[in-house]
Amino acid sequence: MTPALLESFPPFNPEVRLQPPAIERWRRGTGTDVEFVHVLDSGRPGPTAMVVALTHGNELCGAIALDTLLRQDVKPLRGRLVLVFANVEAFGRFNAVEPFSSRCVDEDMNRVWDDAVLRGARHSAELRRARELAPFVDAADVLLDLHSMQEAGAPALTICGMTDKSVPLARALGQPETLLVDTGHAAGLRLIDRGGFADPGSDRQAVLVECGSHWEPASAEMALDVTLRFLRHLAMVDADWADAQLRVPAPERQRLVRVGEGVTAVTPEFRFLVPTHHLKVVPKAGTPLAEDGGRLWLTPHDECVLIMPSRRAGMAGQTMVRLGRYES
Ligand SMILES: [Zn+2]
Known part of the structure; x- marks a missing residue:
């Protein structure tokens, strides 16, 4: 489990390349x-x-x-x-x-x-x-x-x-x-x-x-x-x-993604178990996606699209990722 856990939190050093406008x-x-x-x-x-x-x-x-x-x-x-x-x-x-x-x-x-x-x-x-x-x-x-x-x-x-x-x-x-x-x-x-x-x-x-x-x-x-x-x-x-x-x-x-389940953190221990990125497709249903204070989240269907996974630490009630599928 440990390597996957590490992989799920790559270093994130945003480079601020926009100037705040003078509003x-x-x-x-x-x-x-x-x-x-x-x-x-x-x-x-x-x-x-x-x-x-x-x-x-x-x-x-x-x-x-x-x-x-x-x-x-x-x-x-x-x-x-x-x-x-x-x-x-x-x-x-x-x-x-x-x-x-x-x-x-x-x-x-x-x-x-x-x-x-x-x-x-x-x-x-x-x-x-x-x-x-x-x-x-x-x-x-x-x-x-x-x-x-x-x-x-x-x-x-x-x-x-x-x-x-x-x-x-x-x-x-x-x-x-x-x-x-x-x-x-x-x-x-x-x-x-x-x-x-x-x-x-x-x-x-x-x-x-x-x-x-x-x-x-x-x-x-x-x-x-x-x-x-x-x-x-x-x-x-x-x-x-x-x-x-x-x-x-x-x-x-334009392609429509229909989002089903939202993954909401229940505990501060929420951790992704796979590397995540926005619009990543997980091919197989039942793939372990995250664990959260003993609860395991599995992908609910094949070709599961990850929508905007959060990189912030889990907080109870926070949406960590949403799961969807492309509409054909
Ligand atoms: Zn916003």
């Missing part, structure tokens, strides 16, 4: 008193579209994309475009020497979006900000939440939520290659799963795009690429203007 200039909101929220109203009928960066304070790619658009003075041709820098308090603590520590201040801001939590009595820096942002979220017809991942070289993917209703949006963007329909997180509701976004009876759609590895320039290019495609799809910007700024080749086809 202070966007502190004063547009069309609202809420800081770092810019409501750009065309004055014409159309959807209310929202693009969110910095749900996680150390994921710079989305902030770079929004900063780029705001510096270009982007204006929607129809509807309302809402650009949001979410966890600015965590982002303000970003430090390239310890880049992981500014993911959040008190708690994961992408697990607080259930009304029971938002309207509950609990307090945290993230809840305070989420409570400010909730009215904008709830007014959005369509939402794009920009993130990045911890694994070096990780290919981008779109999380379409827990139902298929936002898959057409992800396909309309044409980027990135891998699309995921998953089962959410035991630790709390994500932004894309809030309210109508998760209701098959509602027209509202939301996707979360993991644009690549934290702090790799490719993630910032992907974040801008996906955002431009999002605005073009909604006919909110001139298509030629958007196309002229696309830098990332589109994949020939």
Whole structure:
């Protein structure tokens, strides 16, 4: 067992190759008193579209994309475009020497979006900000939440939520290659799963795009690429203007991974038993995948796809990896 255990935790020394953008200039909101929220109203009928960066304070790619658009003075041709820098308090603590520590201040801001939590009595820096942002979220017809991942070289993917209703949006963007329909997180509701976004009876759609590895320039290019495609799809910007700024080749086809079981740590002793990397395929069902305080996790089916395995030490309740299969 020992060699496998060692192999499952390769040295991980992230190289921070992105500069945090200077977003202070966007502190004063547009069309609202809420800081770092810019409501750009065309004055014409159309959807209310929202693009969110910095749900996680150390994921710079989305902030770079929004900063780029705001510096270009982007204006929607129809509807309302809402650009949001979410966890600015965590982002303000970003430090390239310890880049992981500014993911959040008190708690994961992408697990607080259930009304029971938002309207509950609990307090945290993230809840305070989420409570400010909730009215904008709830007014959005369509939402794009920009993130990045911890694994070096990780290919981008779109999380379409827990139902298929936002898959057409992800396909309309044409980027990135891998699309995921998953089962959410035991630790709390994500932004894309809030309210109508998760209701098959509602027209509202939301996707979360993991644009690549934290702090790799490719993630910032992907974040801008996906955002431009999002605005073009909604006919909110001139298509030629958007196309002229696309830098990332589109994949020939997009592939959908349907996620079944999430592996959630029960104890701090959680350990992977096989080398893991994002989108790794484990060929055989029944392969020992992890152990956790005496419990053994086996792959539940052949061709099991590992989604975003965590490299952090196990914490009770933390999703360590999700397991899926490609839909043919
Ligand atoms: Zn994130």
